[in-house]
Amino acid sequence: MFKIGELAELCNISADTLRFYEKNGLFKASTRSNAGYRLYNNADKSRLEFILTSKSVGFSLKEIADLLSINLDKSNRTCADAKQLVDDKLIQVRDKMAELERLETSLKSLSDTCCGGPESALHCTILEALANKKTSH
Numbered sequence: 836m837f838k839i840g841e842l843a844e845l846c847n848i849s850a851d852t853l854r855f856y857e858k859n860g861l862f863k864a865s866t867r868s869n870a871g872y873r874l875y876n877n878a879d880k881s882r883l884e885f886i887l888t889s890k891s892v893g894f895s896l897k898e899i900a901d902l903l904s905i906n907l908d909k910s911n912r913t914c915a916d917a918k919q920l921v922d923d924k925l926i927q928v929r930d931k932m933a934e935l936e937r938l939e940t941s942l943k944s945l946s947d948t949c950c951g952g953p954e955s956a957l958h959c960t961i962l963e964a965l966a967n968k969k970t971s972h
Contacts, residue, residue, distance in 0.1 A: 836874045839864075846883055853883070859896050861886055861903065893924060 843850045856862040862883060864873035875883075885906060889899045901920055905912045948960040956962060 836866075836876055837880065839873045839875070842875045842880060842883065845880065846887060848887065856883070856886060861896065861900060893928065894920075898924065 837845065839850045839853055843853050846853075853862065857864070862879070865876045865879050866874045868874055882903070885903065886899055889902055894902065898920060902917065905916050905920075945961050945964055948964060
C-alpha cells in the first residue's frame with residue numbers, strides 16, 4: 836500500500852495533482868488507514884498511470900473519464916468505442932493545427948510588413964495593420 840505522497844512520487848506528480856484527479860472523479864483511494872490517510876494499491880497505481888498517459892497524449896479530463904469507463908468495462912465495450920474517442924481527438928488536433936497555421940501566416944505577414952528598425956513607432960506598419968484590422972484571418 837502507498838500513501839498519497841509515495842504514490843505521487845512514484846508517478847512523478849504532486850500530491851495536489853492526485854487530489855485534483857480525485858476531486859474530479861477520475862481516481863480515489865482504495866482505502867483509508869485508521870488515522871484517515873488515503874492508501875493506494877498497485878491497481879490504483881496502474882489506474883493513475885493510465886490517467887497520466889492519457890493526459891500526456893492530449894485527452895481532457897472528460898475524455899479520460901470516458902476512456903476509463905471503457906477500460907473498466909472492457910467486456911461490455913468495444914474497440915470501436917475507444918477508437919472513436921481517439922479519432923475525435925485526432926480531428927480536434929488537426930483543426931487546432933490548421934488554426935495555428937493560419938495564425939502563423941498572419942503573424943508572418945505582419946512581421947514582413949515591418950522594417951524592424953530603430954525608428955519611432957509613429958508609423959509602424961504592424962501597429963497600423965492591427966489598428967485597422969488588416970491582418971489575414
